[in-house]
Amino acid sequence: MSSSNTPGSAPSSDAPPPSSGSAGSSSDKLDATVLRIASVVVLGAIMSILDMTVVNVALPTFQHEFQTNYANVAWTMTGYTLALATVIPLTGWAADRFGTKRLYLTALVLFVLGSVLCSFAWDITSLIAFRVLQGLGGGMLMPLGMTIMTRAAGPERVGRVMAVLGIPMLLGPIGGPILGGWLIEIASWHWIFLINLPIGIVALIAALLILPSDSPSPSESFDFVGMLLLSPGLALFLFGVSSVPETGTVLSARVLVTAIAGLVLVAVFVWHALRASHPLIDLHLFRNRNLTVAVVTSTLFVIAFMGSALLFPTYFLQVRSETTLGAGLLLAPQGIGAMVTMPIAGRLVDKIGPGKIVMTGVVIIAATMAVFTQVGPHTSYGILLPALFVMGLGMGCTMMPIMTAALQTLTDHNIARGSTLMNIVQQVSASIGTALMSVVLTNQLQSRELAGPAVAAQQSPEIAQQLGPDAVSAGLAQAADAFGSTFVLSVVLIVVTIVPAFFLPRRRPATPVGDTAAPVAMH
Numbered sequence: 001m002s003s004s005n006t007p008g009s010a011p012s013s014d015a016p017p018p019s020s021g022s023a024g025s026s027s028d029k030l031d032a033t034v035l036r037i038a039s040v041v042v043l044g045a046i047m048s049i050l051d052m053t054v055v056n057v058a059l060p061t062f063q064h065e066f067q068t069n070y071a072n073v074a075w076t077m078t079g080y081t082l083a084l085a086t087v088i089p090l091t092g093w094a095a096d097r098f099g100t101k102r103l104y105l106t107a108l109v110l111f112v113l114g115s116v117l118c119s120f121a122w123d124i125t126s127l128i129a130f131r132v133l134q135g136l137g138g139g140m141l142m143p144l145g146m147t148i149m150t151r152a153a154g155p156e157r158v159g160r161v162m163a164v165l166g167i168p169m170l171l172g173p174i175g176g177p178i179l180g181g182w183l184i185e186i187a188s189w190h191w192i193f194l195i196n197l198p199i200g201i202v203a204l205i206a207a208l209l210i211l212p213s214d215s216p217s218p219s220e221s222f223d224f225v226g227m228l229l230l231s232p233g234l235a236l237f238l239f240g241v242s243s244v245p246e247t248g249t250v251l252s253a254r255v256l257v258t259a260i261a262g263l264v265l266v267a268v269f270v271w272h273a274l275r276a277s278h279p280l281i282d283l284h285l286f287r288n289r290n291l292t293v294a295v296v297t298s299t300l301f302v303i304a305f306m307g308s309a310l311l312f313p314t315y316f317l318q319v320r321s322e323t324t325l326g327a328g329l330l331l332a333p334q335g336i337g338a339m340v341t342m343p344i345a346g347r348l349v350d351k352i353g354p355g356k357i358v359m360t361g362v363v364i365i366a367a368t369m370a371v372f373t374q375v376g377p378h379t380s381y382g383i384l385l386p387a388l389f390v391m392g393l394g395m396g397c398t399m400m401p402i403m404t405a406a407l408q409t410l411t412d413h414n415i416a417r418g419s420t421l422m423n424i425v426q427q428v429s430a431s432i433g434t435a436l437m438s439v440v441l442t443n444q445l446q447s448r449e450l451a452g453p454a455v456a457a458q459q460s461p462e463i464a465q466q467l468g469p470d471a472v473s474a475g476l477a478q479a480a481d482a483f484g485s486t487f488v489l490s491v492v493l494i495v496v497t498i499v500p501a502f503f504l505p506r507r508r509p510a511t512p513v514g515d516t517a518a519p520v521a522m523h
Contacts, residue, residue, distance in 0.1 A: 036210045037152050038164045041145035043203040044108060047196050048138035051115070052080065053176025054192050055131075061189045066124040078242045079128045083135025085234040085427055089280050091143045092420035093222060100151075101211045104144045108207060110137030112200030118193040146419035148211065150407055160346040175335070177313055178328030185325060226280030229269035237262030238428065244435040281424070282417045285410070291418060294406035295425050296500040297358070301398065302429035304493035307437030308369065311490070312388070314441070315483045319377055319476055321458045333385050337392020345397045346404075354401040355506035361397030362501050364390060366494040372487040377476040405504050440489055444482035450475030451482055 055076055062073040094103050114134025121127035149161040183191040240259025244250055273279035286292045312334075316327035345357050368391040371383065403422055410418045445451045450467075454475020457464035464472055 034149075034153050034157075034161070037212070038149060038161065040203065040206045040210050041149055042164060043199060043206065044104070044111075044141040045145050047111060047115075047199055047203070048141040050176050050179065051134065051138060051196070052077075054180035055080070055176075058180055058184060058189050058192055061184060062124065062127065065189065066127070068124045072124050075124075075128045076131050078239065080131045080135040080138070081242065081427070081431060082235045082238055083132045084139035085238050085424070086231045087136050087139035088143060088420060088423050088427060089230045089234070090227065091140050091423075092282075092417040093280060094140075095144060095147055097222070099214045100144055100148050101207070101214055103140065104148065104211065105204065105207055107137045107140035107144060108200060108204050110134075111141065112137075112196055112204070114138075115193045115196035115200065119190040143419045143423040146403070146407070146423075147415050150415045150419065152212070157350055160343070160350055164346070175328070177331070178325060181323065181325035181328055221278055223273075223276060223278060223280040225272055226269055226276065229265050229272060230280055233262045233265030233269060234424065234428065235262070237266065238431045241431050241435045244439050250439070281421055282414070285414060285418055285421060288409060290409050290505055291406045291421075293500055293503045294402050295422070297497060297504065298402045298406070298422065298425055299429045300493060300497040300500065301362070301402065302426050303433035303436065304490050304497065305365075305395075305399070305433070306430040307433035307493075308372075308487065308490040310434055310437050311372075311441065311483060311486060315372075315375065315480075318455045318458065319480050319483065330381070330385065331388065333389035334392040334395065337389040337394075338396040339392075341393045341396030342400065345401055349401045349404050353505040353507045354405040355501070355504035357397050357401045358405070358501045358504055359498065361394040361401070362494060362497050364394030365398065366491055366498075368394065369487060369491045369494055373484045373491060375480055375484045375487070377473075377480040379480075402501075402504070437486060437490070441482065441486045444485050445479060448475075448478035448482055451478040455479050 059073050059076070062068075062076060066073070091103070098106075111134055114130050114132075114137060117130040118127060118134060121130055149164070153161045179195070180192050183189075183195065236258045240255045240257075240262060243252070243254050243258070247255055250256070269280075270283060273281060273283045286295075312331055313327045316322040316330050322330065341361075345361070349357055368387045371387040375384070406422050407415060407418050445455070450471055452475075453463060453467055454472050457467055457472050457475070467475070
């Protein structure tokens with residue numbers, strides 16, 4: 001790896017030219033240095049992404065422990081999400097200003113400190129406040145990790161490094177419920193946060209020793225106007241969207257006023273960013289066709305996938321009466337399937353481009369998601385689990401190849417901005433997907449007279465006795481039908497994703513403009 005370049009700066013003119021005909025050569029593989037860097041980045045990503053899902057299973061415990069209602073404990077999730085949305089836009093500028101290594105270490109410290117403080121929370125308010133601190137660190141870990149990995153590996157190996165980073169992104173929704181349920185069962189809720197302390201210490205030591213030092217490039221002034229527009233705009237919009245499941249409608253003042261105010265701020269930011277010399281997020285990146293197509297594809301796909309990721313465990317918990325740990329284990333085949341295809345897809349993307357790989361993955365997911373539109377209260381796990389495994393095979397061909405399509409043609413200077421942009425898109429899309437599916441599922445359940453009581457009877461013997469076995473059986477059938485109807489929307493959104501995915505590049509990309517003098521590298 002070259003040691004003459006620093007992130008955010010132009011490549012040195014006396015650096016060696018990139019290797020020609022690297023396809024299939026040893027230089028095209030992920031060498032030991034890149035793999036060591038990847039191990040550090042993956043540790044941070046695992047902590048950040050797991051913590052977005054591990055808390056889900058603890059919400060009833062928080063409700064009982066702190067003697068409060070569900071709406072209040074849900075803020076432990078919402079506060080974390082809003083902190084992510086607030087800090088992500090700052091990451092690209094801060095990476096250039098302070099250096100990626102320094103900022104990554106700072107993010108790790110914030111996240112681990114927030115985790116430890118969460119474990120000592122004395123009431124729901126303090127827990128929410130500490131979750132916000134945790135989110136400020138967690139929000140920087142993923143875009144910084146993408147920037148560090150992409151710069152270290154170079155544009156010709158982006159597919160493979162994205163495959164490495166994709167593992168925690170896919171395992172988070174699966175491993176979180178398993179880990180959270182297990183820790184609560186064998187210890188207490190405090191350990192879902194304390195588990196981050198030993199992992200975080202290892203990650204900090206590894207980052208200090210392994211991550212290459214880089215010099216900050218404080219040549220660009222900070223866009224304070226952009227920050228005052230975009231960060232609050234995203235936070236307000238996501239607050240409104242996140243309130244939809246609680247209010248049950250998008251027409252409530254709490255949803256409409258905050259979401260519209262957020263959209264207005266974001267719209268003003270767009271107007272400002274197109275005119276500013278050094279905007280917080282460089283919207284001129286959309287001149288890059290590959291990035292634009294990848295953003296549209298990612299938006300539709302994440303809305304559909306994150307929404308369905310909510311449906312799977314909820315079906316197992318509410319209709320099949322599985323334990324939290326059992327529901328998490330039943331989702332494991334999906335993660336296993338993704339782990340099988342993700343490294344293969346990463347190598348293929350670097351050789352033939354992401355277009356064909358993503359199209360294949362989307363078709364596989366749509367076909368297997370259709371199985372769940374026919375789900376019933378007693379559908380054989382012999383059908384559902386293989387379907388989840390095959391769906392995972394499709395996932396390994398989809399999420400990170402889309403990210404690769406966005407980043408692999410960007411210049412070194414734009415990588416941090418591009419990864420920040422894609423992370424914002426994914427965060428907003430995930431919130432929209434979760435809220436959309438929550439509302440649709442709730443309405444589907446409410447439209448079926450016995451579905452709600454039957455689901456409640458699964459957790460309450462008194463309600464089950466009042467209803468009687470026949471009513472419970474009929475209600476569970478209605479509840480399963482409600483889930484099946486909601487899965488139809490997921491299938492439709494996945495199928496629509498095929499349209500922008502069709503325009504993703506279908507050949508190995510040329511070296512990004514501006515990077516012809518030297519390979520993208522760090523020192």
